[in-house]
Amino acid sequence: MRRKITLKDIARELEVSISTVSKALKNSAEIGRDTKEKVQAFAKLYNYKPNNIAVSLKNKHTKNIGVIIPDIVHYFFTTVFRGIEKYANSHGYNVIICVSDESFDKEVINMEMLANGSIDGFIMALSGETQLKNDFSHLREVTDQGIPLVLFDRVTDEIQCDKVILNDTEITHQAITKMIKSGKRRIGLLTTENFFNVSTDREAGYRKALTDNGISVDENLILTLPFNEEIDAIGPFIDNNDIDAIFAVNEIFAIHAMGIAQGKGIKVPEEISFIGFTDGWLSRYASPGLTSIAQHGDQMGEIAAKMLIDRVEEELKSEIEIPFRTEIVKASIVERESTIN
Amino acid sequence: MRRKITLKDIARELEVSISTVSKALKNSAEIGRDTKEKVQAFAKLYNYKPNNIAVSLKNKHTKNIGVIIPDIVHYFFTTVFRGIEKYANSHGYNVIICVSDESFDKEVINMEMLANGSIDGFIMALSGETQLKNDFSHLREVTDQGIPLVLFDRVTDEIQCDKVILNDTEITHQAITKMIKSGKRRIGLLTTENFFNVSTDREAGYRKALTDNGISVDENLILTLPFNEEIDAIGPFIDNNDIDAIFAVNEIFAIHAMGIAQGKGIKVPEEISFIGFTDGWLSRYASPGLTSIAQHGDQMGEIAAKMLIDRVEEELKSEIEIPFRTEIVKASIVERESTIN
DNA sequence: TTGTAGGCGTTATCAG
DNA sequence: CTGATAACGCCTACAA
Secondary structure, three states: OOOOHHHHHHHHHHOOOOOHHHHHHHOOOOOOOHHHHHHHHHHHHHHOOOHHHHHHHOOOOOEEEEEEEEEOHHHHHHHHHHHHHHHHHHHOOEEEEEEOOHHHOOOOOOOOHHOOOOOOOEEEEHHHHHHHOOOHHHHHHHOOOOOEEEEOOOOOOOOOOOEEOOOOHHHHHHHHHHHHHHHOOOEEEEEOOOHHHHHHHHHHHHHHHHHHHOOOOOOOHHHEEEOOOOOOOOOHHHHHHHOOEEOOOOHHHHHHHHHHHHOOOOOOOOOOOEEEEEOOOOHOOOOOEEEEEEEHHHHHHHHHHHHHHHHHHHHHHHHHHHOEEEEEOEEEEEEOOOOOO | OOOOOOOHHHHHOOOHHHHHHHHHHOOOOOHHHHHHHHHHHHHOOOOOOOHHHHHHHHHHHOOOEEEEOOOOOOHHHHHHHHHHHHHHHHOOOOOHHHHEEOOHHHHHHHHHHHOOOOOOOEEEOOHHHHHHHHHHHHHHHHHHHOOOOEOOOOOOOOOOEEHHHHEEEHHHHHHHHHHHHOOOOOOOEEEEEEHHHHHHHHHHHHHHHHHHOOOOOOOHHEEEEEOOOOOHHHHHHHHHOOEEEEEEOOOOHHHHHHHHHHHHHOOOOOEEEEEEEEHHHHHOOOOOEEEEEOOHHHHHHHHHHHHHHHHHHHHOOOOOOOOOOOOOOEEEEEOOOOOOO
């Protein structure tokens, strides 16, 4: 078990000084040709690689990005993460990922763990509890220390930082309008507790689309479902409201609702059509295929990573402050068989 | 923008030495009560936290675990990751995750990035290309340096290290036997290229179950599908082989096949029954619900993390060598409506 | 009870 | 062209 070799080891073996070795390996012009060659050959032979930790300590940046998301077994977050990882890796950064599990406390603990030098910046989506409590002191803590932060999807106006969001309101407006155009009038909305900014935005799009098309909003057609998968309310909701279309703020709700409708012998999409947010595996493989809103998580992730890394690297070079930006990713509607074209 | 405070800062402010501060914060008996109180109060006030990087450099371990998996948008890997993250976090470790994307080169690059001091050990599942090439020099490189490694699911006998695997052969045997017991005789197997150890193991279970039950293996009933989702072959496969059951080595193949069968008007499970590996969202929400093999990814992840952390921490304390272990997680069959009970 | 010094591995500045 | 020295932030054996 050959231990990792250090500059010091090379210096000792070659009977030169540590700094000579360091410079030789960087091909510094200060070092003589033969010394350089000797050192480089030796280093290659013993597979020398600088110790990341020591470099980090010296340079005061780690080339690590911290990502904190509410859940990993979740198509959308997974794709965002993939985008982050892809961009980060191709730019020499590693990704440390923590899962808040929708818990405020875990989010705080994770941030503290990482904020003590382990990472150069954060990319995160707020946990449900954090949005509920509306307490962002841990984020402020971090930004006050000058650690760059990029929020995506689940964001808040309370914190000044870079953000990447979806055009939730607009795309929902489009989707609802599409349903109306296809002749639907009694369109149900399946949503989550409204402390989620995304649910609020989607509901706004829903309401506006209806009124823009001369349909008044019937509050009975809006069903708020709890966090966990308690879906018993969907059956009666369909039965009692003369519904002819359902828009759901996530894939699971949509698939559930469609299954329940099919179980009642209701024809999809003729009698009830369905659209769900998140164009994941479920939407693709449902039968009939579920028309859905593609959130382009990969793209959001790449943008978030780019914003963060750009900021990190700018701050290294210059002292000029970059203003915070909010990038909006445009969702798209993926048409399948659960809606009338 | 208040920068992070260091021991040196505290020492300067309080006009004591750095080591006094260091000891005081650790409640060392060497330090006088009032000095300790003064230092601790000051540290709390300014929210002092030791710099992880400096501690890592000093202690020569980072409290980071490197995880390398082939894919993240994949139910099974996601659950394993969740298990790893959960165990690691509760033991003060962070998780750095890299995605090999089934590519040998990416796997190598990622390992090299992390092996230079960033992590205390690796947990990984081999990429498809790595299993195909059968080249594990990058793993050996790492283990030779004394970096602990735990392989899970996609493993190899070529490398001596801790491993966590599923009882693939056995559970497949059980599942096939179950199908036979329910009256099925022409049982098809949908599998992937056999360089994956898991596919090989599952096929072995399939073959053994048939012969154990007096059914000879018909090679026409084994369909090998490529990596990507090329599924055109499934239709003819069903048509031409008088098939009455299908076992698939993953969820997607199973769902695809079931959809194709349903499209042909074939009754599930009476005419053809289905079982798929991976008890993910798709299996749960398919209609009919897909009977599937739960791989208990969370559990595999926790075990892998425990094995790794135990080894890392043992090596710090003592010099005794812990022998390598292979833990076997027992899968279970989740019965749904795609099979006859 | 407190402080000094050396070191973890690297880099950068400055002197020779 | 090469080397000594200091520094990044922390820890600890040893000295005072």
